[in-house]
Amino acid sequence: MKIIKALKAFKGGVPVPHAKRTEDFEVVKMPVPKKLIFPMVQHLGAPCTPLVKKGDYVKVGQKIGDAESPVAAPVHSSVSGTVTDVRPILYAGGVDVMSVEIASDGLQVVHELVQPPVYNDKKGFLKAIRESGLVGLGGAGFPTAIKLSPPADKPVDILIINCAECEPFITSDYREMIDNPQGVIDGIRIILGVTGIKSAFIGIESNKPKAIEKFSAILADDSLIKVVRLPSRYPQGGEKQLIYAVTGRKVPAGKLPSEIGVLVQNVNTVSFIAEYIKTGMPLIKKKVTVDGSAVREPKNLEVLIGTPLRDVFEFCGGFSEEPGKIIMGGPMMGVAQFSLDNTVVKHTNALLAFNKKDAAITDESVCIKCGKCVEACPMNLSPLFINGCVEKNVIDDTVKYGVNDCMECGCCSFVCPASRYLVQSIRYAKEELKKRAHKAKK
C-alpha cells in the first residue's frame, strides 16, 4: 500500500528533542500493588460518586464509582480486595477529589458482571463504551462515549487515529503500534462499523518508521484504512494540527472536530475498544512509559490504574538521584506531581522523574518582544500580548488575544529566550475568566 504523505504542515511548532530511548523496551507487567487509590475524577466532566463504602469487598472490574451526568466515565476497581477508606485526597490539579482506597488481596478475582458486551445498534454500543469507563487515553481524558456520538446535524466522514506521539520521552503509544497493530485495526473496524464513518487514517510521525511499516504491511489491500506519514514536529499530535495535516481541514476556533466531519481517537483508545468488545474487561490498566534523568531503569510498563507512583518508581529500580520534578505525562504538557502517594489514573501515559538540575526553574527576565512565541504558536496566537495583559491584571483583554484558543502545548514557553512563564499566565487567565463567567451567572 502506498503510504500517504501529510497534506498540510501546521504553522509554528518547535523541534523538541525526541528522547524516545524506551522505544525498544518491551512492555513489562507490573505486579499487583498492596494498596491502590481510585480518584472519582479521572476524566473531563462531572465527578463520580463512590458506589462502595469502607469494609466492602470488591473484585476486578467491579464498578466502584459512577455519575448520573452523561459527560462522565465510571471508575472500576483494578484489583480484588477490601475497601479500606473513602475520603477526599488532594491531587495535582489543586482540588480535593473523593477517592476510594482499596487493599488488594492479590487473588485478582474477576467480577461476575465482566462479560463481553452485547449490543445491537449504535446506542447499545455507546452504552457499553460508557460502562467500560473509557476516556481518551491520549492525555486529555474526555469520555469516549461522548466523543463517539457527535450531534446528529454534524455528519462525520473521517476517523483519524492519533499515533503522532509527538511528546518527548513517551513511547507507550508506540509500543501499542508495534505490539498490537491488529488490535488497533480491529478497533478501527468496530468504530467504522458502528458509526458508519466512511474512511479512517492512521497518522504516524515520520520518526516511527517501524510502526508505519507494520501498519502498511497489514493494511496492504485495505481501501478503508490508510496510513499517513506525518512530519515529526511538536505538536503534531494536537487534535487540530493532526486533522489539518491529514485532511487539510481547519477546525473553527472554539469548535469541536465534528464541526468539519472528523473524529479523532488515540491509538490506545481504539485498541482498548477492540479488547473490551472481546473480553468485557473495563479500563483497569494502562501502558505507562517510565523515564527521565532521575530514574534508574527506564521501562515501559503495564500498570493497574490506582497504583501509587511510589510503587511504579520502586519497580523501576528507584531513583538514581534525588528527583526534583515528577511529571505525569510528557515534558511539554504533563502535570508536575507534588506527592509520590498520588496514583496512576486513566490518562496517565508516562511518568517522568527529572533530577534537580533538569527540574530547576529559570527566573523570568523581561520580554524583549522577539516574537519567537508568535512564530512558534501552532494556534497562531501572540502569547507575549496575553502575558502582558496578565501582568497588568487586565484579564478581560486576554479574550481578544484568543486566550481561549490556546491548547497549552507549551511551544511559546519552550522557545522564550527570556524564560517568561507564558503558558502559566495563559492558564491563570483562563481560570480567572472561568471564575468571572461563573460569578456573572450567579
Added chain:
Amino acid sequence: MEQKDIKLIAGSSPHLTSGQTISIIMRDVIIALLPATAAAVYFFRLNAVLVIITTILSCVLSEYIANKVMKKPVTIGDYSAAVTGLLLAFNLPPAIPLWMAAVGGVFAIIITKQLFGGLGMNFINPALAARAFLMASWPVAMTTWTKTAVDTVTSATPLAIIKKGGEVAVDHPPDIINLFIGNVPGSLGETSALALLIGAVYLVARRVITLEIPLAFIGTVAVMTWILGGDSLFTGNFLYHLFAGGLMLGAFYMATDYTTSPVSFTGKIIMGIGCGLLTAVIRLYGGYPEGVCYSILLMNLAVPLIDKYTLPKSFGGGKAHA
C-alpha cells in the same frame, strides 16, 4: 534512594526549554557584527578602534550606573548594552571627536533605554536615537567624512555625491565594487555591504532574525530607486542605492531590533516596506542624502499601531481578535 522525604517542584508545564537566552542572542548579534567591525578597522584604522571602544564603554558604563542609581539588578551581563554601543559606533563618522561618541552612548542608554524601563521597554532604537541626537547637536562633526585607510582628507559619501542639487556633485561616485566591499567614505560600520551580509547570513542561520523586514526593506528601496532614482522613470541605478549608505546595516541589524519591530509576519512586512519607502523618499527628495536612520526611527514609532492591526487570527479562527 529513600523515597520518603522527597521535595518535588510542582511547576507549570512545559518542563522543557530550548535553552535559548537573551545573552546568547545578543552574543550572536555581536558575532554577526564582527566581519563589519573588521572591515571598519581595516578601512578606517585607529579611528575605528577608538570610536568603537569609546561607544561600547560608554554604553556599558551608562547601563551599569543607571542600574545602580535605579537600584535595579545590573543587566550588563545580557550584552544588550554592548550591542547598542557597537551599533552606535557603526553609525558614526570615523573622525568624530571621542567625547561626542561617548555622549551618544550615554544618550542611547540613559535616555532612550533606561528611562523608559530598560531592555524591552524602549520605543525607538537606542543606537539610532543617539545618532539622530548627535546629528541634531553637532551636525558638522556628524557629517565630516574621511576617506578610507589612514587618509584624513575630508570627502563626501557616495550618497551625497549622487544627491541631486547637492553641493558636492563635482566628485565622481565610486564604482560599485568599492561600494560593495566598503572602500568608500561613510559611517564606520555601514560602508562594507559585503561584511554586513556575511554577518546577516550568520544571524539568519542562527535564527536570531527572520528575513521579512530586511527583504521588504531592501526590496522596497530597490524598486523605488529603480523607478524614481534616474533622470527618467525606470532608469535609477538601484544597485548603487542598495550598497551605498547604511541600508544593509539598517535593514539587517537595526530595523530587526526585537523591541522596536512588530512581532507578526504581516507586521514585519509592513515595517520593512515602510522603512523602504521612507528611506527612498528621503534619499531622492529629502534634504539629507541618507534616510535609513530616520526611516527606521519613524517606523519604530508606528510599531505599536502595526502590532495592533496585524494581530494574527487564531488557527481556524474566522473572527478577528482585537
